[in-house]
Amino acid sequence: MVQQLSLTTQVERYKIQRLLLTLETLTGNISSPMHKHSVILKPRYPFTPENIPGKVNQIDSYRIRMNRIWEDGYPIKFESIDQIGADIFGESITKPSENINSSIWTLQLSDIPAGGKNSVLIQNIYETTIYQTDDVIGYLDELGYMHETEFWTNGVRFYYGNVILELSHIYILDNKTDAIDVDLNITDGSNTTNITSKLKLLDGSGNCHVKAYVNVGALTDLESVSLGIKQLESLKRELSEIVELHIPDRTVMDSRINSRIANSGSSNN
Amino acid sequence: MVTAVLFVNQATPTTITKFHDMIMNQLPETLPSWEFELGIFLNNKYSKPVNMDPKHIPNRYLYTLQLSYLNDEERGNRMISIINNNKSIVTCVPNSTHIINRLESFTTKRLNYYKDDDEPIKKVDEKSKEEEIVKKDVDVDGDIEMENENENEVKKQIDIVSEEKDLEKENIEIDDDLIMSRYEENSLDEMKRRKKLLKHIQNGCCNNLNAQTNENLELMLVSKLQSLWTLKQTIRGQGGLGYIINVELNDEEKKVKSQEKFRLRTSNCLLHGTFKGFLIEIEHLDQDMEKLEITNELKNMDETESKNRLILRFSRSITMIKSLIDTYKFPSGNLCFNVLSESKLDYLSDLCQQYCDALQF
Numbered sequence: 001m002v003q004q005l006s007l008t009t010q011v012e013r014y015k016i017q018r019l020l021l022t023l024e025t026l027t028g029n030i031s032s033p034m035h036k037h038s039v040i041l042k043p044r045y046p047f048t049p050e051n052i053p054g055k056v057n058q059i060d061s062y063r064i065r066m067n068r069i070w071e072d073g074y075p076i077k078f079e080s081i082d083q084i085g086a087d088i089f090g091e092s093i094t095k096p097s098e099n100i101n102s103s104i105w106t107l108q109l110s111d112i113p114a115g116g117k118n119s120v121l122i123q124n125i126y127e128t129t130i131y132q133t134d135d136v137i138g139y140l141d142e143l144g145y146m147h148e149t150e151f152w153t154n155g156v157r158f159y160y161g162n163v164i165l166e167l168s169h170i171y172i173l174d175n176k177t178d179a180i181d182v183d184l185n186i187t188d189g190s191n192t193t194n195i196t197s198k199l200k201l202l203d204g205s206g207n208c209h210v211k212a213y214v215n216v217g218a219l220t221d222l223e224s225v226s227l228g229i230k231q232l233e234s235l236k237r238e239l240s241e242i243v244e245l246h247i248p249d250r251t252v253m254d255s256r257i258n259s260r261i262a263n264s265g266s267s268n269n
Numbered sequence: 270m271v272t273a274v275l276f277v278n279q280a281t282p283t284t285i286t287k288f289h290d291m292i293m294n295q296l297p298e299t300l301p302s303w304e305f306e307l308g309i310f311l312n313n314k315y316s317k318p319v320n321m322d323p324k325h326i327p328n329r330y331l332y333t334l335q336l337s338y339l340n341d342e343e344r345g346n347r348m349i350s351i352i353n354n355n356k357s358i359v360t361c362v363p364n365s366t367h368i369i370n371r372l373e374s375f376t377t378k379r380l381n382y383y384k385d386d387d388e389p390i391k392k393v394d395e396k397s398k399e400e401e402i403v404k405k406d407v408d409v410d411g412d413i414e415m416e417n418e419n420e421n422e423v424k425k426q427i428d429i430v431s432e433e434k435d436l437e438k439e440n441i442e443i444d445d446d447l448i449m450s451r452y453e454e455n456s457l458d459e460m461k462r463r464k465k466l467l468k469h470i471q472n473g474c475c476n477n478l479n480a481q482t483n484e485n486l487e488l489m490l491v492s493k494l495q496s497l498w499t500l501k502q503t504i505r506g507q508g509g510l511g512y513i514i515n516v517e518l519n520d521e522e523k524k525v526k527s528q529e530k531f532r533l534r535t536s537n538c539l540l541h542g543t544f545k546g547f548l549i550e551i552e553h554l555d556q557d558m559e560k561l562e563i564t565n566e567l568k569n570m571d572e573t574e575s576k577n578r579l580i581l582r583f584s585r586s587i588t589m590i591k592s593l594i595d596t597y598k599f600p601s602g603n604l605c606f607n608v609l610s611e612s613k614l615d616y617l618s619d620l621c622q623q624y625c626d627a628l629q630f
Binding site for chain 2: 001002004032033034035036043044045046047048049050059060061062067068069070103104106107108109125126127128129130131132133134135136138139141142143144157164166215217218
């Protein structure tokens with residue numbers, strides 16, 4: 001289990017270049033690319049325990065997020081802002097292929113972030129990596145999970161002390177253009193386009209998502225936690241001229257099925 | 270590599286010592302001690318389609334198997350899991366330091382190694398050989414400590430060990446099995462996978478890179494997936510010993526004697542602390558076939574052809590394993606050699622399947 005301490009923010013499109021330069025100067029390093037394909041899974045069947053009076057049911061069911069490398073279909077670098085409207089493709093979990101089934105996937109399951117007066121968000125993440133399989137969807141099906149939604153992350157990472165900084169654009173399936181995709185296959189004739197689907201930006205304005213986080217491996221490692229908080233706070237101060245890192249709303253980060261907190265949160269929006 | 274698991278239900282201390290004595294007489298190479306843990310989960314009947322009664326939900330089982338010998342520093346809490354004798358996965362927590370440090374140098378080296386079929390030994394650097402020797406010495410010491418209860422045994426073992434060391438010195442220059450055995454799944458696929466895992470980490474797909482972590486799939490099942498699975502039994506294997514033996518067996522088909530190599534691992538199996546039986550894991554090390562397969566993999570042989578070869582290889586190995594059991598009069602028990610999928614030999618999930626079959630109480 002990892003305790004993740006984090007701060008997030010949104011950056012407008014025209015500010016991205018400036019932030020990239022600042023981070024290069026601050027960290028003394030160029031960024032490394034990050035291409036991720038994430039799938040959100042939910043239990044196939046609802047969990048409906050018996051209601052015996054006097055017996056308190058404490059078992060929750062959770063969504064699972066699974067990540068793998070987004071290997072094919074991203075023609076643009078994150079830094080090339082001008083090309084934000086360009087065609088982007090990804091292999092969707094809805095079209096199972098050998099590539100999807102034999103990829104290395106990391107399963108992540110998270111608690112709702114801790115409440116209270118912290119200067120950063122603290123969330124427990126349980127994680128295991130599927131290293132070897134030839135039918136990941138089959139296994140997850142047997143496990144009792146099915147896919148709910150999926151997204152693709154195109155971004156860059158910076159390392160600053162223990163802090164990892166991620167700037168990213170999120171893409172989702174562009175359902176409207178499925179028909180066009182088929183046409184493309186005929187003209188193109190290549191294998192890659194056959195199995196990939198067209199994607200679009202989740203946020204069409206081209207604003208980017210920024211996340212700064214520290215992972216602490218051991219639950220009892222309070223020293224690293226306080227060090228991580230300090231490092232995040234100092235980073236926040238250093239970047240305050242360009243972006244304002246803040247604590248994200250914990251209630252929308254609840255991955256439990258039928259969660260009252262998450263539901264009340266979303267109904268307010 | 271083809272494996273089988275022999276489970277001796279009616280084992281007594283005599284059968285166990287007799288077996289070890291017999292193996293020792295074959296002058297084996299000893300392996301480090303090992304342990305295993307098999308978790309058996311049953312599906313939670315209350316996760317179900319809305320209109321179904323929990324009583325009508327069929328039983329389904331999920332197994333998790335952890336083998337300590339798979340979990341050396343670079344493999345990170347490996348765990349094999351099978352659901353319903355059907356689908357399998359191998360999970361790990363990619364502990365960063367070791368993986369990243371070793372991976373870069375290691376993968377490129379090994380990939381080159383496989384491309385160059387003519388001189389495989391020279392491609393492996395001297396350093397890892399030295400490491401291997403140091404490791405072995407330590408392991409041998411460890412084994413002696415293990416046997417301390419039985420004085421005769423110790424004497425015998427020391428004799429054998431010293432003989433073996435001499436043998437080893439002679440062999441070290443020509444025998445690359447030492448290095449091969451260290452990287453058990455030394456297929457091309459495994460090398461590619463390790464490279465992929467590094468990319469996976471670099472792309473921020475996983476968070477837990479703590480080298481001291483005890484996280485694995487079982488922890489996730491027990492702590493967060495209780496609505497789907499309930500842990501019913503944990504079977505532990507303790508006091509495990511391991512050997513590699515070279516023996517002469519009759520090849521029934523060709524009517525000739527052939528020199529065959531096996532890896533044997535033995536363990537006592539405990540359920541809730543009570544002794545349930547003696548387990549012998551048998552692995553046929555058919556290196557010629559292994560190398561052939563790698564060459565074929567590089568040649569991109571067509572599918573039916575390689576499938577046929579696989580079946581042939583499997584049946585030969587199983588015959589050899591049975592012949593080994595007969596010839597050396599292994600204690601009688603339940604021999605499990607089922608494989609998960611007939612079209613494909615998958616060393617780890619097949620092994621897990623065999624453990625599950627063998628350890629049914």
